[in-house]
Amino acid sequence: MIVHAISEVAITLVANAGTSIKAEGVANVCAQAPTGVAPYVAQILGWVKYGVIAIIIGAGFASSGALIVGKFGQMGRAAQLGASGLFWTVIGAIAFVCIYAILNGIVGNGC
Template identity: 85%
Template sequence: MIIETISEVATQLAAAGNIKAEGVGNVCAQAPTGVKPYVNDILGWVKYGVIAIIIGAGFASSGALIVGKFGQMGRAAQIGASGLFWTVIGAIAFVCIYAILNGIVGNGC
């Protein structure tokens, strides 16, 4: 009922020419002047730091899995398998988050 009333009022105002709906143009996100090199350096370090952590966690988890299986240590194998699972989930999350942020910020105009 309220939605119908709002719709009716908006239709009457638009018919009278009092409402002008204009979209916002394609605005590009850009770093402030002089900050771009520092932002690129920080983002580069963070990006490659996270990649190094993911690779290190993958190797450590694989090693725990192998040692646990061959050494008859069930708990170590379980921790290695769990760690490998979470490493893959972390890598997927990293790629998704990076793609979303790149989609928002873009490459400039």
């Protein structure tokens, strides 16, 4: 199979020896949802996006609360968990923004 493909290319090259051969790349292809699915995809992505935002906000408030209660209530472990939770909440928010930007760059906003 490969030998056949190579021989076809070689025959084409020999036949077109006087002409220049140009390789053309694939045009910029836009990712599009199938017909009729776009409203449902937009709705699902919207729910997921705002769900993740709600989780990040909730985790931030819970971590802040644990930090405050732990510091004022002399509960070192709760304060430690609150500080750790705030750190991971910020990391999660950064990851959300980066992943969303990457996916938006791949899919785009239409052509």
